[in-house]
Structures are given as C-alpha cells and as structure tokens.
Amino acid sequence: MKEITTFINPNVVSDAFPTEIFSSSLNSERGVFPNTHIKQKSFFDHPITVQQPSVSIESQSVDEILAENLYSNAELSANPDAFFVCDLGEVERQYNLFKRLLPRIQPFFAIKCNPDPMVIKTLLKLGTGFDCASKTEVQTVLEIGADPSSVIYANPCKQTSQIRYAASQEVHTMTFDNADELIKISLTNPKAKLVLRILADDSRSLMKFGVKFGASIDTVPILLRKAKELGVEVVGVSFHVGSGCFSAGAFSDAVILARKAFDIGAELGFEFSLLDVGGGFPGQNSGGITFEQIACALGPTVDALFPSHVKVIAEPGRFFVSSAYTLATSIVAKRVVAQSNSDDSFMYYINDGIYGSFNCIVFDHYKPSPKVLFRSGKYHYENQSFDAQSSNCSIWGPTCDSMDCITKSEDGLPEMNVGDWLYFNNMGAYTNAAASQFNGFIKSKVIYTNTE
Numbered sequence: 001m002k003e004i005t006t007f008i009n010p011n012v013v014s015d016a017f018p019t020e021i022f023s024s025s026l027n028s029e030r031g032v033f034p035n036t037h038i039k040q041k042s043f044f045d046h047p048i049t050v051q052q053p054s055v056s057i058e059s060q061s062v063d064e065i066l067a068e069n070l071y072s073n074a075e076l077s078a079n080p081d082a083f084f085v086c087d088l089g090e091v092e093r094q095y096n097l098f099k100r101l102l103p104r105i106q107p108f109f110a111i112k113c114n115p116d117p118m119v120i121k122t123l124l125k126l127g128t129g130f131d132c133a134s135k136t137e138v139q140t141v142l143e144i145g146a147d148p149s150s151v152i153y154a155n156p157c158k159q160t161s162q163i164r165y166a167a168s169q170e171v172h173t174m175t176f177d178n179a180d181e182l183i184k185i186s187l188t189n190p191k192a193k194l195v196l197r198i199l200a201d202d203s204r205s206l207m208k209f210g211v212k213f214g215a216s217i218d219t220v221p222i223l224l225r226k227a228k229e230l231g232v233e234v235v236g237v238s239f240h241v242g243s244g245c246f247s248a249g250a251f252s253d254a255v256i257l258a259r260k261a262f263d264i265g266a267e268l269g270f271e272f273s274l275l276d277v278g279g280g281f282p283g284q285n286s287g288g289i290t291f292e293q294i295a296c297a298l299g300p301t302v303d304a305l306f307p308s309h310v311k312v313i314a315e316p317g318r319f320f321v322s323s324a325y326t327l328a329t330s331i332v333a334k335r336v337v338a339q340s341n342s343d344d345s346f347m348y349y350i351n352d353g354i355y356g357s358f359n360c361i362v363f364d365h366y367k368p369s370p371k372v373l374f375r376s377g378k379y380h381y382e383n384q385s386f387d388a389q390s391s392n393c394s395i396w397g398p399t400c401d402s403m404d405c406i407t408k409s410e411d412g413l414p415e416m417n418v419g420d421w422l423y424f425n426n427m428g429a430y431t432n433a434a435a436s437q438f439n440g441f442i443k444s445k446v447i448y449t450n451t452e
C-alpha cells in the first residue's frame with residue numbers, strides 16, 4: 001500500500017471533511033487512488049460554526065411593531081438604522097396554503113432565498129424539508145435540527161469537498177445534470193441518491209436557469225446509461241421552471257416532460273421513486289399569476305401522470321418568505337431638483353440600498369414599491385392618504401455609488417423630508433440573503449413577530 005504524506009491539493013478537497021470518509025472513498029474500488037492510505041488531514045480541516053443568535057419573538061401585529069419602533073425612538077429625526085419586521089405567522093400561513101392546495105407535494109424550503117435561522121426553525125417545526133445549495137447551507141439546516149434525510153442538495157454542479165461534507169453528514173440526495181458530475185459523485189459518495197435535473201421550458205419566467213442548468217430530454221438516455229455504467233443510484237427527476245414564473249402551464253408542461261424522463265428511465269431498467277417539481281412559486285400575488293392558479297394546474301397533472309408510490313417534493317423559496325418581511329427605511333438626505341417647466345422633483349436618500357437589502361432589484365428583477373410610513377410627525381402604515389399632492393421623486397441607497405438607485409421615477413409619494421420614513425412590503429426573498437456591507441453600511445436588522 002502506498003502512503004500519501006503530503007497535504008491534499010486544496011483545489012480538489014477543501015474545507016473540513018472527515019478523513020475516514022475521504023480515506024475510505026479513496027480506498028474504494030472506484031477511488032482515484034486505490035490502495036492508497038491517507039496519513040495527513042487537509043490543512044483546511046477546520047470546522048465552521050453557524051451562528052444561531054437567541055432572539056425574541058413578539059406577538060404584536062407588524063403595524064404595532066413598526067409604530068412602536070418609530071415612536072419609542074426619541075432620536076427619530078436623527079435617522080436610526082433601517083429595520084425589517086418579519087412575521088413568522090405569515091410563513092406559517094404560506095405553509096398552510098401550500099399544504100391545503102398541494103397536499104401530495106412536500107415542500108423543501110430553498111434556503112438560499114432567505115437563510116434566516118428563525119425562518120428555518122419555523123419551517124422545520126411545520127415539517128418542511130430543505131433544499132440546500134452548498135456545504136454551509138447543509139450545515140445550517142442540520143445544526144438547526146433538520147434530519148439529513150429531509151435535505152436535498154439541489155445544486156447540479158457541486159464542489160467535491162462539499163459533496164464529501166454532505167456525505168459525512170448522511171445527506172445523500174442530490175441533483176446532477178451532466179456526465180462529469182456523475183463521475184465526480186461516483187468517486188466521492190457511493191451512497192448518493194441522485195436526482196436528474198432536466199431542462200424545463202423557462203421562457204415563462206423572469207429568472208431563467210436553463211442557460212446554466214438542466215439536461216435536455218435528448219441527453220437523458222445518455223446520462224442514465226452513464227449512471228448504470230458507473231453503478232450510481234438514480235432515484236428520480238427534478239426540474240425548475242425558473243424563478244418569478246408567470247405561467248401555470250409552465251409547471252404542468254414540465255411535469256409532462258418529467259414523465260417522459262421517468263419512462264426513459266423505466267426502459268433502461270430504473271425504478272424512479274422521486275419527482276421534484278422545483279421552485280418558482282410566487283411569493284405574492286402581484287406577478288400576474290397566483291399560487292392558486294399554479295396549484296390548480298400542477299396538482300392534477302402530477303396526480304394524473306404519477307402513481308401514488310412516487311414521492312413528490314418541491315423547492316419553494318420566495319413563496320414562504322416574500323410576504324413575511326416588511327422593510328422600514330428612513331430618509332437620511334434629500335435633494336430638490338428644480339425643473340424649468342414643471343414642479344420640482346426630489347431625490348431621497350434612504351438607509352438601505354442596492355448593496356444591502358435591495359440587491360433583489362439587481363439579482364431578482366424586483367420592483368420595490370415605496371409607501372409612506374412616517375411623514376411630518378404622522379404615522380401612515382396602510383393609510384396612504386395625505387394632505388399634500390404627490391410629486392415626482394427618485395429614491396437612492398446610502399452608498400457613494402450612482403448605481404445604488406432603488407427607483408428612478410416614483411410619482412405616488414407626497415413631498416417627504418429628512419427624518420421621514422418609507423416602508424416596503426414583500427421584502428423577504430433574495431434581500432438580506434445577499435446583502436453586503438459595502439461602504440460600511442450594516443445590514444438591516446430583523447425584528448420578529450408571530451401573528452399566528
């Protein structure tokens with residue numbers, strides 16, 4: 001037996017992984033270095049810790065919390081930081097809606113959309129599984145208490161060391177969509193239960209994933225033969241119609257395509273038992289399609305094409321969290337733009353922006369709609385009638401970058417002043433998840449309540 005005494009190549013294996021698993025896979029028949037004994041650990045062998053801060057959960061309405069936080073702040077006009085109010089009760093209501101309209105489908109929350117531990121804990125208690133895209137996401141849900149069997153590692157192109165980490169935690173269900181990934185997985189986790197992600201028509205979605213992921217139906221037989229040759233287990237099929245989907249038909253068409261993939265599998269001797277209908281369910285009913293319409297198309301198509309022994313899961317992200325978060329921001333600066341032949345317009349600078357919670361404008365095609373929360377000493381939540389005319393304005397984030405613009409031309413607001421507050425509904429998806437601290441502006445904190 002040959003002995004490796006050098007450090008492991010960080011490009012191949014990085015981060016923490018259990019040496020035993022790594023060694024046993026290297027020593028396995030399919031291993032890259034059969035008959036090789038690993039003596040040393042990777043110099044990246046350090047654990048990461050997911051922070052789970054202890055936070056309190058209020059029981060007041062979002063309205064009451066917003067009001068309390070504004071009025072209790074004696075320094076209101078000195079511009080305290082922006083903040084979210086998260087209503088975990090809304091997450092629960094969305095879960096109940098999902099289960100009521102799609103009772104056969106088990107949701108696996110796509111935590112990339114909002115990895116807030118409080119949301120994860122809430123959904124865990126309700127009984128969802130989790131869709132994770134990386135080692136850190138897997139670690140996050142496991143540390144919060146998810147069972148490894150309720151996790152799907154739904155990233156078709158994964159880093160070897162991260163597959164190994166997932167395997168060490170008994171997370172074996174994972175997606176693939178190409179032959180190289182199959183080879184990689186076969187060498188890394190012989191216990192993997194693979195789900196073939198097929199290419200669905202994403203032309204009816206705002207965020208199309210097909211340019212990056214998904215095996216076209218023509219390649220399904222090739223990939224399944226390769227899986228057979230490598231001896232890896234393929235248990236089912238997944239798809240993603242794209243995020244911000246505005247067509248219920250996109251879901252039913254994709255289910256029909258998945259049925260074709262199941263049939264191809266059956267012809268090649270596979271007995272698939274899992275269908276994963278992905279994400280893309282709207283978080284609020286403003287995108288031209290409702291969740292109810294999608295459920296009406298999706299549920300019956302699944303039932304018609306898949307016998308009851310096939311387990312059906314979904315990977316909703318925004319659906320659970322979008323409407324649960326409200327962001328309150330204050331106006332920290334104002335500029336009057338004089339117009340020669342019309343009324344003045346205004347530029348308002350607020351204390352969260354594109355580099356913070358509003359990154360959703362860039363990454364998620366989000367169109368935020370500002371509302372007045374506090375103006376000239378008066379609280380306005382859900383009461384948008386004013387004793388002043390509306391004027392044209394633009395709203396900007398706090399950084400020194402001119403790209404940091406939240407809306408260029410907004411004419412529904414009355415004139416506002418420094419120290420007044422705006423709020424934005426439906427700010428729970430793809431907001432704080434990717435917020436940065438660019439220019440030194442901290443991420444907006446979250447105040448939790450549960451109205452259920």
Ligand SMILES: Cc1ncc(COP(=O)(O)O)c(C=O)c1O
Nearest residue numbers: 110243279280281315316317318
């Ligand atoms: C594999 C996968 N599943 C689920 C989701 C969640 O999508 P949505 O938030 O639109 O439901 C995404 C989003 O990027 C994804 O990539």
